Amino acid sequence: MNTSGRIVLGVALAATSVLAQERPTPPAFVSEVTVNNVTVDVKVVDAQGVPVSGLRKQDFKILEDGKEQAVTNFLAVTGGQVSASADGSIVGQPEPRQIVLFFDLYELVEPDKRVVLQSIKDQIAGGLPPAETIAVVSYDGALRVHTPPTASVEKLMAALKEVDRLPATGLQRQIKLSAFRTDDMRTGRSYGGYEYRHTQNEEYWNEMRRVVGAVQGAFSAALDRFAVAPGARKVVVLVSPGFPRAENVPIYRTYDFFRDTPASEYRNVGLLERAAQLASELEYTLFALDPSGFSNLDVDASRSRPIGFTDVANVKFWREADRKDNLIQAAHLTGGEAIFTADGGAALADVERLTSAFYSLAFQPEHVGDGKEHKLRVEIAGHPEYKLTHRQSYVDRPAEQREAEQTRAALLTGQTENPLGVELVLDKPSGKFRFGAQKMKIYKIGAELRIPYAHLTMLPRGPVAWGQVQVVVVVTDEKGNLSDLAHQRVPIQVPAEKLEEAKRRGYFTYRMTFETEGGKQSMRIGVDDVLAHTTSAIVADLDL
Numbered sequence: 001m002n003t004s005g006r007i008v009l010g011v012a013l014a015a016t017s018v019l020a021q022e023r024p025t026p027p028a029f030v031s032e033v034t035v036n037n038v039t040v041d042v043k044v045v046d047a048q049g050v051p052v053s054g055l056r057k058q059d060f061k062i063l064e065d066g067k068e069q070a071v072t073n074f075l076a077v078t079g080g081q082v083s084a085s086a087d088g089s090i091v092g093q094p095e096p097r098q099i100v101l102f103f104d105l106y107e108l109v110e111p112d113k114r115v116v117l118q119s120i121k122d123q124i125a126g127g128l129p130p131a132e133t134i135a136v137v138s139y140d141g142a143l144r145v146h147t148p149p150t151a152s153v154e155k156l157m158a159a160l161k162e163v164d165r166l167p168a169t170g171l172q173r174q175i176k177l178s179a180f181r182t183d184d185m186r187t188g189r190s191y192g193g194y195e196y197r198h199t200q201n202e203e204y205w206n207e208m209r210r211v212v213g214a215v216q217g218a219f220s221a222a223l224d225r226f227a228v229a230p231g232a233r234k235v236v237v238l239v240s241p242g243f244p245r246a247e248n249v250p251i252y253r254t255y256d257f258f259r260d261t262p263a264s265e266y267r268n269v270g271l272l273e274r275a276a277q278l279a280s281e282l283e284y285t286l287f288a289l290d291p292s293g294f295s296n297l298d299v300d301a302s303r304s305r306p307i308g309f310t311d312v313a314n315v316k317f318w319r320e321a322d323r324k325d326n327l328i329q330a331a332h333l334t335g336g337e338a339i340f341t342a343d344g345g346a347a348l349a350d351v352e353r354l355t356s357a358f359y360s361l362a363f364q365p366e367h368v369g370d371g372k373e374h375k376l377r378v379e380i381a382g383h384p385e386y387k388l389t390h391r392q393s394y395v396d397r398p399a400e401q402r403e404a405e406q407t408r409a410a411l412l413t414g415q416t417e418n419p420l421g422v423e424l425v426l427d428k429p430s431g432k433f434r435f436g437a438q439k440m441k442i443y444k445i446g447a448e449l450r451i452p453y454a455h456l457t458m459l460p461r462g463p464v465a466w467g468q469v470q471v472v473v474v475v476t477d478e479k480g481n482l483s484d485l486a487h488q489r490v491p492i493q494v495p496a497e498k499l500e501e502a503k504r505r506g507y508f509t510y511r512m513t514f515e516t517e518g519g520k521q522s523m524r525i526g527v528d529d530v531l532a533h534t535t536s537a538i539v540a541d542l543d544l
Helices: 110-125 153-165 194-225 254-258 273-281 315-333 344-354 399-412 496-505
Strands: 002-004 038-045 060-064 067-069 073-078 081-085 097-104 132-139 143-150 233-239 284-290 338-340 358-363 373-380 387-389 393-395 423-426 430-435 440-452 459-461 464-477 486-495 507-517 520-529 534-543
Touching: 038 060, 038 373, 060 358, 097 110, 097 143, 097 194, 110 153, 110 344, 132 153, 132 194, 143 153, 143 194, 194 233, 194 273, 194 399, 233 344, 273 284, 273 315, 273 393, 284 315, 284 344, 315 338, 338 344, 373 387, 399 464, 399 486, 399 520, 399 534, 423 534, 440 520, 464 496, 464 507, 486 496
Parallel strands: 002 507, 097 132, 097 233, 233 284, 284 338
Antiparallel strands: 038 358, 038 387, 060 067, 060 373, 073 081, 073 358, 132 143, 373 393, 423 440, 430 440, 440 507, 459 464, 464 486, 464 520, 520 534
16 A cells, blocks of 8 residues: 655755645544643742742632633642642652753853853762752754763763763854955945845844754754653753854944834844743743853954943844843743853752742643643732742644654654664655755655554454554754654555455555755654554665
8 A cells, every 4th residue: 555745855954844645534443532731830939039838729820811720730849849739648758850951062162061061060969859850961963862861870970971072062153144245346335334234134143043943953852852751840951052152243333223123133032932932832941051151252443442241232232132031031931040150050959949849730721732822820819929930831732743743852862763664765866956046956855664564553443454653754964954844644544354464465655755955964754653652763864
């Protein structure tokens, strides 16, 4: 039996991908009831910043999109121990916490990495609090899981040693502008006016988005990789400066800031919002740890003195403000904080303290997988002096998409097992042609996945045996760019009387075609047996 699909990939900067296929309607052979349970962890402090204890379920009101919801579950944690729960057997027990330490070696520079890493080593060497586990992940263009969540100090120290061996490559991310020249070499005409500066600014921020986007893709995959942590408070610490260093910063004149132009001409905030939204959706509390300090220490030759950090007419002021605002806003979206220090050990201790006292509330909204963003608000009546911190929103993604994203995370974090025995057959690249103003070379490649029926779960349903696979495709290039996620569920039907023969002799075929720019790329394909919850990974390295 054959099935065909199409995937279009462009991996020059941020690749796009599309899968399209006519899908047969799967037979309904089971009755499913899906309950959407949404958990919100809330930190409550008084006017002096002291955690408030002793609150009860009835003291809280939780609203989704402004509509009050019934609180179905309630848990109170004080000093790292459960102080109130419907399950009396866990009261007095340590509350499990899972921390993901993500080192952004893509943007960090080596001196900053060494200082923050050494202080984190010193902190962890003293041992972890009860019921706490830590995972260590890094990204320098390649995503590496150095250790999954563990409470073993020995394993964590070995993982941090591996991070120490990897160079921080932030200096390689300096933004160089093709439009940085201020004159036309042929005519000698100067282009120092506003239009020139506008063009330069646009190029600068596009490159900034590309670099930060590569980090976001890896960070999102790490979150998905460890999202399943039943009963644990999930925390992620992003060790990153938030922005790459810049060799060339767009030039502005004071009067540019008083033109009738939008602030986005010289400001760019919210670059980490996509990663923060995913963290919030997966119930992580995000703490951003920036060890870089102030990068606004350049000398202005026209003044023969350092540029003042409060010089609002200087673009470097806005760039530094944006860099910190991005980290602050991302953390706040999840109920976390941004911490600006090179003392990573002290920061980790702060994270442990800030997450050791909280209330966990849950509710069950009417919608399930509607794909929409929903706003959250928690209130305590009669105490306006209390400050409540919690995640602000989440996206209720369809189960199929969430499962595809988890498969992508497994592919990007090194899963190589192939229990389904899937074979990938690639056609010879064809259809090479030039395209667009930049005359890019595009290659078209056909691919076929062969999945043995003997390894698939097939359930009887009247005259047919029925199963289902989900195909997930993602491509990375040598610069660390990721394609968009391409995924599709494909029902499989075989006449019941031919199932045993199919298992002995046959395989299910899934065909697809993808188009891509030339260069070195890694195509990673995940095939999920949906009924058995088994995933196979196939990797093909291309040099076109």
